[in-house]
Amino acid sequence: xxxxxxxxxxxxxxxxxxxxxxxxxxxxxxxxxxxxxxxxxxxxxxxxxxxxxxxxxxxxxxxxxxxxxxxxxxxxxxxxxxxxxxxxxxxxxxxxxxxxxxxxxxxxxxxxxxxxxxxxxxxxxxxxxxxxxxxxxxxxxxxxxxxxxxxxxxxxxxxxxxxxxxxxxxxxxxxxx
Amino acid sequence: xxxxxxxxxxxxxxxxxxxxxxxxxxxxxxxxxxxxxxxxxxxxxxxxxxxxxxxxxxxxxxxxxxxxxxxxxxxxxxxxxxxxxxxxxx
Numbered sequence: 001x002x003x004x005x006x007x008x009x010x011x012x013x014x015x016x017x018x019x020x021x022x023x024x025x026x027x028x029x030x031x032x033x034x035x036x037x038x039x040x041x042x043x044x045x046x047x048x049x050x051x052x053x054x055x056x057x058x059x060x061x062x063x064x065x066x067x068x069x070x071x072x073x074x075x076x077x078x079x080x081x082x083x084x085x086x087x088x089x090x091x092x093x094x095x096x097x098x099x100x101x102x103x104x105x106x107x108x109x110x111x112x113x114x115x116x117x118x119x120x121x122x123x124x125x126x127x128x129x130x131x132x133x134x135x136x137x138x139x140x141x142x143x144x145x146x147x148x149x150x151x152x153x154x155x156x157x158x159x160x161x162x163x164x165x166x167x168x169x170x171x172x173x174x175x176x177x
Numbered sequence: 178x179x180x181x182x183x184x185x186x187x188x189x190x191x192x193x194x195x196x197x198x199x200x201x202x203x204x205x206x207x208x209x210x211x212x213x214x215x216x217x218x219x220x221x222x223x224x225x226x227x228x229x230x231x232x233x234x235x236x237x238x239x240x241x242x243x244x245x246x247x248x249x250x251x252x253x254x255x256x257x258x259x260x261x262x263x264x265x266x267x
Contacts, residue, residue, distance in 0.1 A: 019212050027208070031199065036198075048208075056216070113198050116195045
């Protein structure tokens with residue numbers, strides 16, 4: 001059993017401080033994933049913090065059935081949170097550019113990463129949120145279709161369909177420009 | 178995106194370039210503060226736990242009060258009995 005699963009065991013047995021170990025081991029990957037879906041880091045940190053609180057509540061309530069690994073479970077909470085947040089931002093008509101301007105960059109990202117994140121957000125901005133998240137999980141997080149299906153709670157066929165559609169939209173946009 | 182870069186090449190480049198993203202300073206501390214706030218007992222939970230601690234003392238006090246009331250009743254009965262007896266003698 002890896003250290004992440006052991007930390008979960010400790011939280012389940014009442015040791016709240018063990019949750020810090022879970023945060024230390026997963027926060028870099030989860031914030032990066034959130035930023036790639038949301039298009040900016042400040043929103044990603046909000047989503048990931050909320051995801052940790054939800055995970056903690058679920059652990060305390062005995063709702064984590066451990067059918068998937070802790071890492072996959074946390075990925076699922078963050079992806080769902082990011083999709084919901086992105087959708088509600090789109091409904092409000094707020095663009096990522098506005099969000100980036102209002103969010104203070106505090107040096108957590110290099111200038112290159114910041115520029116790349118803005119480029120990524122503009123490029124994937126035309127995709128439906130589920131397609132964008134699916135493409136991020138595959139091409140930026142390096143997951144295979146089975147892993148993506150488990151994280152997103154859909155079939156592998158649905159994952160494949162989203163990826164095909166996302167790539168077709170991006171190619172179409174490239175030809176138009 | 179260059180003229181020769183296709184969708185997958187561009188995704189691969191952006192994956193490399195965003196690899197350096199990491200949480201801002203103090204992020205973990207903020208998360209743990211939120212977790213501690215979440216794990217702190219609510220007003221009613223803390224009231225119940227405090228009350229539970231006082232329960233044995235309250236039970237002992239109640240028992241003593243009942244004992245004292247019973248003994249008081251006995252002495253009042255004795256006094257009444259004595260006063261009736263003396264009234265009958267008179």
